[in-house]
Amino acid sequence: MVFGVILAGGIGSRMGNVEKPKQYLNVGGKPIILHTLEKFYVNSKFEKLIVLCPSQWINHTKNLVKKNFNDDSKIVVIEGGSTRNETIMNSIRYIEKEYGLDDDTIIVTHDSVRPFLTYRIIEDNIRYAQEYGACDTVIPASDTIVESVGHEVISNIPDRSVMYQGQTPQSFKAKKLKELYEGLTEEEKEILTDACKIFVIKGQDVHLVEGEVFNIKITYPYDLRVAETLIKGEDK
Ligand SMILES: Nc1ccn([C@@H]2O[C@H](COP(=O)(O)OP(=O)(O)OP(=O)(O)O)[C@@H](O)[C@H]2O)c(=O)n1
Numbered sequence: 001m002v003f004g005v006i007l008a009g010g011i012g013s014r015m016g017n018v019e020k021p022k023q024y025l026n027v028g029g030k031p032i033i034l035h036t037l038e039k040f041y042v043n044s045k046f047e048k049l050i051v052l053c054p055s056q057w058i059n060h061t062k063n064l065v066k067k068n069f070n071d072d073s074k075i076v077v078i079e080g081g082s083t084r085n086e087t088i089m090n091s092i093r094y095i096e097k098e099y100g101l102d103d104d105t106i107i108v109t110h111d112s113v114r115p116f117l118t119y120r121i122i123e124d125n126i127r128y129a130q131e132y133g134a135c136d137t138v139i140p141a142s143d144t145i146v147e148s149v150g151h152e153v154i155s156n157i158p159d160r161s162v163m164y165q166g167q168t169p170q171s172f173k174a175k176k177l178k179e180l181y182e183g184l185t186e187e188e189k190e191i192l193t194d195a196c197k198i199f200v201i202k203g204q205d206v207h208l209v210e211g212e213v214f215n216i217k218i219t220y221p222y223d224l225r226v227a228e229t230l231i232k233g234e235d236k
C-alpha cells in the first residue's frame, strides 16, 4: 500500500507573528495546505492521504477537507508530533494500527508548505521508494555551499558539483524507516532536519529524485510573495 503523508504539524515560527501556522495562510486565495493536498488527491496510487497537524488545528483542517474534496474519505487528519520526524512516526503508527506494516508499505512524506510539487515528482517518489526503499527529492545546488563550524569564518567550501539542495517529498519503505529511527540515540535524533538522514546515519542508500527549482518551501514572509507569482504561472 502507498500512503501520502502531508507534514503540517509545525507552527511556522520563521513566518513571524501570524495568527495561524503558515500552512493555513492563503496563497492565490486558498490555504497553502489545500494547494498541496490537491496535488496528492489527484493521484490514484494513494490508499490514503494522512494529514498531520497541531492538535488545536485538527478540527479546522477536517473542515477544510470536508468543504474542498468530494471524496473526503481518502483523507484522514491526525495529530502531528513534537518534531518533524515524530510527526512522520505518528503517521507510521497510524498506518500500523489501521492497515498493518509490511515490506510493501510506502510513505511519501511531504512538507505541507511545498505546494508546487508536480505529478511527475510524486510518481518518481513512489517508484523509487518501491524499487530502492528510500529516496529524496533534490535539485543541484545553484549557490556555492559554504560551511562555517564556528559561524565566523569559513571552515569548508564543498565541491559544488556534488552538492544538492534537499526538497520533499522524501519517500520510504515505512517499516525500514521505523526500524532505523528506533535505533537512533537521542543525540542523533536532535541533529536531524529531515528524514533521509536517518537512513544515511545508518549507512543505507537513499536514491535521488529530480526535483524542481519551483518546488519551494514557504518558510519566510518573502516566500509568500514568490508563491503568489508561482500560483499565477500554475493557473495558465
Ligand atoms: N513538529 C513538526 C514540525 C514541522 N512539521 C512540518 O514540516 C514542514 C517543514 O518544516 P518547516 O518549514 O520548518 O515548518 P515549521 O516547523 O512550521 O516552521 P518553523 O521552523 O519556521 O517554525 C512543514 O510543513 C511543517 O508543518 C511537522 O509536520 N511537524
Ligand SMILES: O=P(O)(O)OC[C@@H](O)[C@@H](O)[C@@H](O)CO
Pocket: 084, 111, 165, 166, 167, 168, 193, 194, 195, 217
Ligand atoms: O523543518 P525545516 O523547514 O526546518 O526543514 C525541512 C527541510 O529539511 C525539508 O523541507 C527538506 O529540505 C529536507 O531535505
